Amino acid sequence: MKIKILSFIFCLAALSGRGQISLTNGRHNLEISGTISTFYNQRIFTPGNPENRINDDTSRPFDKSKNRFGLRDAQLQLEGRIGHEWEYELQVDFADMLNPSDIGENPGLMDAWVQYKGLRFLDIKAGYQKIPYSRNSLVPFIYSPFWQRSEMTRGEFFSRRDIGITLEKSLWNQKINLYAGMYSGMGEQVLTQYGGDNDPAGQFEYVVRADVAWPSRYRYRDYDVNQSPLPMFALGIAGRSVKRMFSSFLPGDDYYIRVISGSRQMATADFTFQYKGFSAQAEYHIARITPTNDTDPDTDNNRYRENRGTKDYKIGSLPTSFFKAGGFLGSLSYSNKKLKSIFSLRYDNFNPNDLVNDNTEETLSFAYAYQINGFNAMVKAQYWYRLSNRTNPLIQRFDDQFRIGIQFLLR
């Protein structure tokens, strides 16, 4: 039934002849658009690591189940505006909705919010929305040559979306943007069959963000496809805080720190630059987590990284009641209109627990996109080169990987 509905909606969109449908009665404007992206993925297997074998048995062949075709996006988006007062967005990804294996990170619903702009001095957004925390997370993924965000910002470390309220204020011709919001603290899990309610503690997550740009406003975009004639900069800082009674994990979790019992304070700083097709980004994250449980429920997994120091249970040599997690990502890119190409090089590292030695993951990623019709039709390729010690059992990602495919926007 879901497939039939999906087919009908995409056929409807295609009938416009332009993909994108815009309806208006003069006051109410509604735009219907969508995204389809699909890829082929190839793993380059690291020999000697038992996790690469079927049933983790070194006597058995490589488990090649990750050499596959995949459907990353099958999105439908409704964006609307009523007069000057109201804006809304409803966005669904059917590919995620039909695939529960990664439901904690991508539950399927991407946006369901309304924004009131009638106050003029302050905009209020309510509903399920992106959390204004990480700049990298705020950049729409359709404007990227990559197939995956960095390990730190893809939704494994912190929740990228939640239900709540965001207050927004822009100053100085939108060169300064200020955000403050309160959310359930459950992240994407608030939508799932495992969630729905808040944590028993009944606390909310609080988020603030500020960014400033020069010499003009700087949209949340990473690639200088329009070859900016002047150097442009933006600097941002953000923080978030939540206190919970219970941990909450879902299939697809890799680090078990996204929704964790205890308190968590996070901070980030980001910088972006672009000029004449060249662009660069840097983003740093740090989290201070004071857990109330010393291990996560997945004790059979026996990963050392999932032991956590608490007030009563110390691990490692640091007698603390908390641990820290975080990392850095940096990227350098070049976009050329005449070549219709974007080249990008990204370095990212991520440490999920500073009490554990030698568990920082490092990856160098190369991406290339050939823009057949701008971002609307684009062939994308990404290669992940793992810099971490591939025999270290604490490392989650140790295989290199190559992915190539096409992104098509119905707009």
Add this chain to the structure above:
Amino acid sequence: MRIYILFLFSLAFLACSFLKPEKLKPVSKTKIDIPEPSDICPNADGSGYFVVSDNGFLAEISSDGKMLRKASFEGTDFEACFLKGDTLAVADERSREVHFFNPKTLERLGSREVPYPGGRNKGFEAICFNNTRNAWQLFSEKDPIWLFELDRNWLVSKKDKIKGLSDLSSATWHEGKLWLLSDEDHAVFCCHPKTLDIEKKWSIPVINPEGICFNTQGELLVVSDDMGILFNFGKVVNQ
């Protein structure tokens, strides 16, 4: 292996060398009082300018950028304006409407709907009166860039596809030529009024250029939406 891949990427980064169009340098810059200005045209006596905003309003500013007055009628997303005699025409991109104002009072005289099925922010970006063809013309932004010529009843009587620009953000008429502005190309184009062939292109150091016009001295003016600045490039010669 790592060094080899890095070398290939570095080579690709530096592999481009192309002929560049002539560059224009601004002779003056004026900060203007209007948020998100999206187009500009001179007022009747040349003492100031009419400016429209993405926020859906029309205003008149002085030559030093100060707001003098504002129209009481507000639309949705004004993207283009052009003054022809006693008619000040303003295009609303999202609602696909053209509103007509009295330039003396800024009172709205009427509106016409011109249907166009593209995306809501890919509607009409420019409007001008073509003296050679004695007709109003509307332009879409991109994918593709259309020129719609309108008859006396504001029905589309002719349409042509404009090529050679990544997008179009504004258009004006000056000394028998059609002048186009492109936001994504950061460039000004001078075109033949009938064939629409591009005769000359200039690049401009302006982020998000959204409006173009010539003042009474014949100087080229470009307004930047994101920067909120009016750039004066002086007299430009099409040779």
